[in-house]
Each structure stands twice: as structure tokens, then as C-alpha cells.
Amino acid sequence: MTSHVMNTYGRLPFALSHGRGCRVWDTEGRQYLDGLGGIAVNTLGHAHPKLVPALQDQIGKMIHCSNYYAAPMQEALAAKLCELSGLDAVFFCSTGLEANEGALKIARKFGHDRGIDRPEIIVYEKAFHGRSIATLSATGNPKVQAGFGPLVEGFVRLPLNDLDAVREVARSNPNVVAIFLETIQGEGGINPTRIDILRGLRQICDEQNWLLMLDEVQCGIGRTGKWFAHQWAGIKPDVMPLAKGLGSGVPIGAIVAGPRAKDVLQPGNHGTTFGGNPLAMRAGIETLRIMEEDGLMPNAAAMGERIRAGIIEGMTGVNGLKEIRGQGLMIGIELDRPCNELLLKAAQAGLLISVTADSVIRLLPPLILSAAEADELVGILVPLLRDFLAAPKA
């Protein structure tokens, strides 16, 4: 059959039709445990009994108006995000790349406002920030960039977790205005920035009057067991792009900014048609409310620990498991070989997972995951991994 959908994804050969909680069903009626959460999007799982009626109510009132009008729901969600982050102001958009694109604009204008005509931004190896021309230029993956040159200039790329490299740039490059990184790299293989490094980056940004911009599109919104992953280091960024999990599946993005960044964009500098629409705002407001009401952050921390412990126990004595990384329900299991074939094998065993950076199994289940579901996930994954690693390396 000819497909009229552009061929941009390697898709598995089944279609999901509906879900409930952490379980989804395909069009043939087969059932899966959702260990992927729509890539960290389905914070509340599927068809959440508190979210569904709220969204139905909102759709019945208004889905979209325009940013021409006062926006009380934007005010409400922005106030909540500021309360949770300790930051001061929010711009709403619809996706992660847009939030990052806006953050890059803030950094450049911050530089221009300080008289730096060619502002540069420190970015990282293995980073992923999106697929627009600017965000793919900031991304540190040659596969994402191949074929799309010329890339946007003004980025200085460094290895992750290396403060000396940042200090060297601070000494030698007067055009730098910001450091931009994922608190925990997602697509790059679940690579955490160390807590001491985050604190060091905060200090350097303060000394240099640079913006610390933390891309929490994937690791934010409670997934690590705190609202935002950088809160484990007790620091605050100047700019924090959010998206994925904030709307539990309704497209939403946000740029959250602190005192040094919140007034950089002025009327006419930035905008979007869909950003901040009532449906997306309601989804964000209800997601955060339900997360608090149902204690989903402590749950994410506890279930993450449970899965990690289960995998470590189940894999004792097995060669080929290199490292388990991440925090809470953002888990990367690095193997000693490429493991893309596990996507289909896991699905056939009733579990949805992701594989990223070729050899890292990535788990990003909904934050409502129960202990029984965590055990079920481990119970499916461990035998799969044992079988896979027992075979000779290809």
C-alpha cells in the first residue's frame, strides 16, 4: 500500500488505538504496558479520570482564541510554574523546539542588549534540542544535522561535565552570553549533568553575567522526583524551556525565565499563534494540579528506584549491561551493543520502550506507574535483556 505520510520515522508495524492508565491497546486488540509514555509526554498516562472531564469541559467552552486578548489561564499556569520553579515569567508556545528556539532568541538579545554584536552560546556534545534549523544547530548529533547545512552559527560546543572547558571559554571568548544544556540529556542516551557541575555552571554564569539555560523539555515536570531536575542541585536557571510532559499529551511548550532574562523580550520581539491557547493551558493547569493531588513526584522517585533495583537484581551475573543512568522515571540502560531490535521484541512481549543513542534502552513511563506495573515492566524487560545479551554480539 502506498503511504502518503512522509517517511521520517522508522515505525513499528502496529497502530495504537486507545489506552487507560499505563496500558495501551493496538488495533488488533493486543495489550501493552506503556514504558515510553509517548516519549515523556503522557505524564498522567492515558484517559486519566481527572484529566478527561476537565479537557472535555474546556473543549466545550473554548479551544483557541488568540494572544490578542487578555489571557487569565496563561496567568494561572504561569503563576503555578513560577511558584514551582522560583522563577518569574513564562512565555507559552506549543512544542519543545519552539521553547528552545525562544530561549536562544532570549540569549542572543540578552547579548545584543549588553553591546555584544555576535553573541555565542555554549552547547554540548550529544545534546538534543530539536529539529528546527537553530535547534538542530545547537544539537550535538551529526545525524540530526546531516543534510541541513549551513547550520546556524554562534555555538561553542563542549564535552558534558567539564567545568575547566567552560572556564577556558570564559577566559578566551568575550562573545559568549549563555550556557545551554539539558539537565539530563535525553536523546543523547540519558546522560546526567553532575550536581557539582550544575552548581559550577551556575557560579560561572553569575561571575560572567551569562544566562544559564536548562532545557528541561524531557527531564522536567516531576519525572525525576522533583518538579525540575536541576532542583536536585539546589540551583535555579535563568531560562528553562519546558514542553513534553507539561500537558499530558496536549501540545504545549513554555519558556520560564528568572530575573535576568524575564524582560529581555519586549512587545514585537516574539510570538506564536497557538501558544497559550485555552485548551493547552487547561491541560497544563490540570496536569500540575493532579500531580500534586496524587503525589506523583514521590511516586516517580519510588517507582524509578524500584525499577532500577529490579533490573540490577535480575541482571546480576549477566555480561553486557554497561550502566544504568538517570533519575526517577527517566531511566537509561546502556548495553555493550546496538539494541534497536529490542523495540519490536519488547512490543511482542507486551512492553513499549525506546532505544536511543543506538545502545541505550530508555524508559519514560507515565508518572502514575504503580508498584505492580513497575514489577511487571521489570518482569518483561529482564528476560528480554538476558536473552539478547546471551546471543553472540553481531
Ligand SMILES: *Cc1c(COP(=O)(O)O)cnc(C)c1O
Ligand atoms: C523532545 C525534546 C526537544 C524537542 O521537542 P519537540 O516538542 O519535539 O520539538 C527538545 N529538547 C529536549 C531535551 C527534548 O527531549
